[in-house]
Amino acid sequence: MNPNEPTPNSNPNTENTGVPPTPPAESAPEPPTPFAPESSTPVTPNIVSTPDETPTPITTAPLTPGGEPPKALVSDNPAPKSITLNNGAKKPKTGLILTIILIVIILIGGGYFAYNWWQNNQTSNDTKKSPNADTTTTSADLSQLSDALKAKLQGTSPSISKTSSAQVGPSYQATDADFYTNPSLGSDVLGVTYGGDASTANANLATITSVLGDENFTKTAGSIDTSSTDPTYSVELYSSKDVACSLSYDTSTVETPTDFAVALDLECSNVADYADNVSTIKPLATAYLDFLAKGTTETAGAPSIGTPTISDSKTADYKTAEATISSPLAATGGASGLFYQTPDGTWHFFKAAQSETNCSDYNTDDLKKAYLGNTCYDSVNTTESTVQL
Numbered sequence: 001m002n003p004n005e006p007t008p009n010s011n012p013n014t015e016n017t018g019v020p021p022t023p024p025a026e027s028a029p030e031p032p033t034p035f036a037p038e039s040s041t042p043v044t045p046n047i048v049s050t051p052d053e054t055p056t057p058i059t060t061a062p063l064t065p066g067g068e069p070p071k072a073l074v075s076d077n078p079a080p081k082s083i084t085l086n087n088g089a090k091k092p093k094t095g096l097i098l099t100i101i102l103i104v105i106i107l108i109g110g111g112y113f114a115y116n117w118w119q120n121n122q123t124s125n126d127t128k129k130s131p132n133a134d135t136t137t138t139s140a141d142l143s144q145l146s147d148a149l150k151a152k153l154q155g156t157s158p159s160i161s162k163t164s165s166a167q168v169g170p171s172y173q174a175t176d177a178d179f180y181t182n183p184s185l186g187s188d189v190l191g192v193t194y195g196g197d198a199s200t201a202n203a204n205l206a207t208i209t210s211v212l213g214d215e216n217f218t219k220t221a222g223s224i225d226t227s228s229t230d231p232t233y234s235v236e237l238y239s240s241k242d243v244a245c246s247l248s249y250d251t252s253t254v255e256t257p258t259d260f261a262v263a264l265d266l267e268c269s270n271v272a273d274y275a276d277n278v279s280t281i282k283p284l285a286t287a288y289l290d291f292l293a294k295g296t297t298e299t300a301g302a303p304s305i306g307t308p309t310i311s312d313s314k315t316a317d318y319k320t321a322e323a324t325i326s327s328p329l330a331a332t333g334g335a336s337g338l339f340y341q342t343p344d345g346t347w348h349f350f351k352a353a354q355s356e357t358n359c360s361d362y363n364t365d366d367l368k369k370a371y372l373g374n375t376c377y378d379s380v381n382t383t384e385s386t387v388q389l
Contacts, residue, residue: 141270142188146160158190159191161188163188164186167267168307170182170183170269171237171244172274174274174275178289179304179305180303181281181307182269182277182304183273183277184273184277187270191266192266193263193265194264198262201249202226204264205249219237221301224236224247225249232252233249241271245269246267247266249263250262250265280310287347288305304327305323306324306325306334308321309321318341318342319340319341336352336354340367348366359385360380361376362387373386
């Protein structure tokens, strides 16, 4: 018998009259309650787990006498998703810190460029606002200098060409050099040439010196004398931060005092075009100045050494070089300086020659090796020969 079903005559409010009792009114069914097992031994639940949810216990009730198999009792409320705890430890914030640093760097860099742009824009605007703003650079380039001269010269006009063996350009002494030199071959050179009467030459001379002063040039050497009626040649050297010039005044072609004529010449080159020559000539100039220091010849100031021609000797590891040596204030001429390099890389000055060298001058092993096979003059046999070991 099912203990939950009522037994006959068990209702205390019903008399035993032999008449069946009136069935009680039906009431709404109560929700099922979890079944509690009669045994005190706990029942191990079956666990059904899913990837995203905490396993939900399913409790199975034991069979009841004469009843149907019990259904699984499942909670209507699903279990919360699993949460992994790390005992209160905070996640590292390295990524966040790096992001903040990157943002700060970008902001600083952007601010720097924005400020520079603003400064440049302000300068440009200020220049545009002032119609009388001075746009002259602190040092004129060749084109600017040419334009400044063109409108003022009489009987001549400036032109820009290339330096060559015939037009070597002005002498210039670099700030870190103890010698003068010319610009490299093929460099731009501004030239002004006038040949004519003294009055026009003197007017052009005054114009040139005035323009050079306006363009921030400084006279560095020499002096021009226009007062003498004797044949003479004089030269002045000028330089600015970017350009070097030589200005010569020549009356040496005058035949008679009544046929007074002047050759006026201006040459200018960019300072930057001297750099290669200065670098190449430095060891040659050192050798030449060392040679002069050992002798008794007095020199007037730093020499001018032209663009050298360097050649490999027939003997391995030897080289020779030839360059014009003169005074930076000289009109023309000078001597041909002969140099040679030994296997240790040192340059030596041989001699300044204005004609073919005597074979007897090659009187050391290094000289003979350096100039092996070169033409020389055999003064003993009065014939041309070559250098031999």
